Amino acid sequence: MSEYHNNNARVRPSNQKDPRIKMSEHHKGPRAVIKIEKLNKEFGKGEAKTQVLSDINLEIQAGEYVMFFGPSGCGKSTLLNCIAGLEKPTSGKVILRGSDLAKMKQKQLAEIRNKKIGMIFQQFNVIKSFNVLQNIALPQLLGGLSRKKRMHRAMHLLRMFNLEKFARHIPTELSGGQQQRVAIARALINNPWILIVDEPTGSLDSKAASEVMELIEKLNKKSKRTVLLVTHNADYLKFADTIYHIQDGVIKDVERKRHISSSFDEKEHEEIKLD
Ligand SMILES: Nc1ncnc2c1ncn2[C@@H]1O[C@H](COP(=O)(O)OP(=O)(O)OP(=O)(O)O)[C@@H](O)[C@H]1O
């Protein structure tokens, strides 16, 4: 019996394409939500030139929780900035959901950064002259929503994060942990695909830090957001599906704790939920 036959049923050999699957879906394994190919980044010119990232290759799947771990100055923030389109690689590619960032028009890149990537930093970066509600609503300004809808959505996130009583306060009246939660709510306001988080607990005491890490864990597990997080704290590595150990701008080791193999979904993401 040939390999085409099995109990008289025709079976397609595995190397033959299934006509029910669209051309774009014929690929090896799941489609990565982020793919980095041969990325190099240098700063400065001539004598002052320094190579900060060298030959970085990686693939991150939809819903994966990835951590980058390594000593100060090894290039973690530079890598996150290249992925977020804030820094341009010297060579190599960053491919986000199948699109090469370098080939995007400025406007398209700005829109992706505003709507699809939520960034969270150590220093919160909240605007001190705006109240908490205005801070959270801010990234929606590009979206063309009415003021009423923007504020309504910001209030919804504030409630979800148990911060509603601070809506009209200015951020400096809040504790560090509360300010970081405001910054996380702001990063989520446009329903992003990906959260890029750089040392989110670096300025917090251990209790506030645990709360922030728990919140990010929920955003990954309950809301299925892909998370890329930089940390110095080895205690947090247990949350990650994959850990990239970085040293002197090179990926020295990849630890895969759970294998995630889901392709990204072309549909809009569901609303954020925490339980
Ligand atoms: N805009 C820049 N111009 C020149 N050099 C830079 C620039 N940004 C970063 N660097 C250099 O690149 C290297 C990596 O910096 P990066 O901020 O990525 O490190 P990091 O791993 O995030 O460190 P940390 O854990 O301290 O935040 C450092 O040597 C830094 O001085």
Ligand SMILES: [Mg+2]
């Ligand atoms: Mg850094």
